[in-house]
Amino acid sequence: MRIGIVCPYAWDVPGGVQFHVRDLADHLLRLGxxxxxxxxxxxxxxxPPYVVSAGRAVPVPYNGSVARLxxxxxxxxxxxxxxxxxxxxxxxxxxxxxxxxxxxACWSASGPIVATFHxxxxxxxxxxxxxxxxxxxxxKIRARVAVSEYARRTLVEHLGGDAVVIPNGVDVSFFADAExxxxxxxxxxxxxxxxxxxxxxxNEPRKGLPTLLAALPAILAARPGVRLLVAGRGDEEEALEGxxxxxxxxIEFLGMVSDEEKARLLRSVDLYVAxxxxxxxxxxxxxxxxxxxxxxxxxxxxxxxxxxxxxGAGELFPVxxxxxxxxxxxRLLGDPARLAGLREAASRHVRRxxxxxxxxxxxxxxxxxxxxxxxxxxxxxxxxxxxxxxxRD
Amino acid sequence: MSTWIWxxxxxxxxxxxxxxxxxxxxxxxxxxxxARAALDAQLVRRSSVSQExxxxxxxxxxxxxxxxxxxxAARQADPEHRELAESELSQALRAVFAEPEQxxxxxxxxxxxxxxxxxxAAARRVPMARRFHNDAVRATRAVRRHRIVRYLRLAGHAxxxxxxxxxxxxxxxxxxxxxxx
Numbered sequence: 001m002r003i004g005i006v007c008p009y010a011w012d013v014p015g016g017v018q019f020h021v022r023d024l025a026d027h028l029l030r031l032g033x034x035x036x037x038x039x040x041x042x043x044x045x046x047x048p049p050y051v052v053s054a055g056r057a058v059p060v061p062y063n064g065s066v067a068r069l070x071x072x073x074x075x076x077x078x079x080x081x082x083x084x085x086x087x088x089x090x091x092x093x094x095x096x097x098x099x100x101x102x103x104x105a106c107w108s109a110s111g112p113i114v115a116t117f118h119x120x121x122x123x124x125x126x127x128x129x130x131x132x133x134x135x136x137x138x139x140k141i142r143a144r145v146a147v148s149e150y151a152r153r154t155l156v157e158h159l160g161g162d163a164v165v166i167p168n169g170v171d172v173s174f175f176a177d178a179e180x181x182x183x184x185x186x187x188x189x190x191x192x193x194x195x196x197x198x199x200x201x202x203n204e205p206r207k208g209l210p211t212l213l214a215a216l217p218a219i220l221a222a223r224p225g226v227r228l229l230v231a232g233r234g235d236e237e238e239a240l241e242g243x244x245x246x247x248x249x250x251i252e253f254l255g256m257v258s259d260e261e262k263a264r265l266l267r268s269v270d271l272y273v274a275x276x277x278x279x280x281x282x283x284x285x286x287x288x289x290x291x292x293x294x295x296x297x298x299x300x301x302x303x304x305x306x307x308x309x310x311x312g313a314g315e316l317f318p319v320x321x322x323x324x325x326x327x328x329x330x331r332l333l334g335d336p337a338r339l340a341g342l343r344e345a346a347s348r349h350v351r352r353x354x355x356x357x358x359x360x361x362x363x364x365x366x367x368x369x370x371x372x373x374x375x376x377x378x379x380x381x382x383x384x385x386x387x388x389x390x391x392r393d
Numbered sequence: 394m395s396t397w398i399w400x401x402x403x404x405x406x407x408x409x410x411x412x413x414x415x416x417x418x419x420x421x422x423x424x425x426x427x428a429r430a431a432l433d434a435q436l437v438r439r440s441s442v443s444q445e446x447x448x449x450x451x452x453x454x455x456x457x458x459x460x461x462x463x464x465x466a467a468r469q470a471d472p473e474h475r476e477l478a479e480s481e482l483s484q485a486l487r488a489v490f491a492e493p494e495q496x497x498x499x500x501x502x503x504x505x506x507x508x509x510x511x512x513x514a515a516a517r518r519v520p521m522a523r524r525f526h527n528d529a530v531r532a533t534r535a536v537r538r539h540r541i542v543r544y545l546r547l548a549g550h551a552x553x554x555x556x557x558x559x560x561x562x563x564x565x566x567x568x569x570x571x572x573x574x
Contacts, residue, residue, distance in 0.1 A: 100459065110420065112427075136417055139421060139424075139532040140420065142427070142525060143521070144525075161527075161528040161531045162524045162527060162528050162531075163524065164520070164525075272428050352569045361569075363519075364514065364518050364521060365521060368435065368521055368522050369427075369428075369525065369526060371434060
């Protein structure tokens with residue numbers, strides 16, 4: 001099958017959607033499909049052979065933050081050329097409802113189009129205003145995929161219609177087979193104090209590090225010697241503001257970590273804590289932690305509860321409740337049987353998220369929309385130019 | 394004079410808008426047809442595999458008869474009773490595969506693994522295809538409800554699209570969540 005994938009965010013900036021597109025493309029290539037990915041990238045960025053650059057993304061203020069987006073005449077021309085050269089059986093676009101490459105691709109293509117909705121943004125004013133403009137483009141999508149039940153609900157509320165839920169994929173064996181690193185193991189099952197892991201940007205309040213730091217004194221009071229290992233970009237001093245010195249000594253900042261180090265870190269820690277305060281539609285890091293066999297303690301967000309199988313594959317605590325977090329962490333670290341039980345439940349549950357399963361589901365969607373349909377084509381620019389014979393060939 | 398130019402421009406603009414809307418509707422109707430054909434293919438595939446399993450002697454006689462009856466009815470149903478017959482096939486499948494032990498026994502039998510894989514693939518694609526179909530129906534209805542589309546009959550002779558409603562819940566043991574329990 002010839003598959004074209006559009007990634008709306010800059011290829012050289014790490015992010016959930018980019019990683020998902022990369023892993024999906026790798027998986028499909030391994031299965032012998034022809035894959036081409038169109039993504040924004042600087043001209044001097046080294047790209048894998050299957051990625052086609054759509055030009056540089058421009059930073060624009062959008063929806064409360066600065067987004068790097070592609071739009072305008074040149075980007076549209078590149079999208080059309082890519083569609084024309086690719087002759088795809090299926091076009092798979094990601095995040096089509098943002099003003100980006102994906103929307104342009106949706107606008108200029110016709111045929112079997114699949115779209116994955118990743119985020120569950122609250123409805124923005126721009127979206128409401130743009131709805132009549134957006135609708136004709138979005139109604140070309142033959143199959144909608146949401147990454148979680150939560151994302152699906154938002155999609156149905158905002159755009160109507162329905163979507164199938166296919167979660168983001170994780171290479172489970174990559175995490176399950178990583179070697180634990182003795183520097184990071186805490187030995188909680190053997191009665192030692194134990195280690196707690198946290199991965200995420202440390203100055204981003206939504207990732208919830210402040211909640212975890214607020215809970216740390218109580219955890220240390222109950223279990224002196226517990227170490228907190230923090231991996232992620234950001235300013236350490238800013239994050240530690242107001243944290244007592246004796247607590248600081250128990251925190252290690254690892255900075256940005258590579259994928260291998262991340263897997264080893266997750267394999268090593270006795271407890272992985274995800275204290276996020278909101279804005280999550282999936283929670284891939286929880287699946288990675290579960291794959292590595294790290295017991296998970298996460299805040300009770302809709303998306304997290306779903307990933308954790310309603311609490312069966314990991315424990316939940318009320319969002320931003322540092323006391324509840326501390327109580328749960330102390331109880332878990334002191335209960336080797338419960339930790340082992342969580343590991344066991346998690347390793348069964350993550351099979352749902354393995355690329356084998358997720359990739360098969362995505363291919364099933366491709367086959368459903370592509371069966372018997374013509375290949376993806378450039379759209380005859382809404383008809384009238386074509387009808388008057390003026391369309392560019 | 395200039396009034397006439399404006400009138401002419403307005404007429405052209407309205408004409409373009411109508412032509413564009415008609416094109417949009419045309420594409421939506423095509424999308425429904427494609428989605429309906431895909432749904433049809435998945436339903437037929439599911440009932441064929443079910444029938445194959447029912448006649449394979451891999452199941453016990455009682456389960457075989459239940460499954461044969463339901464899959465036969467689903468294949469023979471006329472359009473009016475199709476939704477009901479397909480729902481009954483879903484229920485029959487859920488009844489036959491109510492216990493994980495049934496799957497384990499089937500897997501152990503020679504040839505059972507393949508049938509099971511085909512059945513799981515077919516059963517899981519039915520809800521997908523149905524959602525895509527009903528999504529297309531909804532999008533088309535939204536456009537066809539516009540006053541201008543109704544008054545000017547831009548939809549032509551295309552029948553008003555109907556959603557396909559059925560019980561398509563997959564037996565738990567055939568889903569990835571259930572298979573890992």
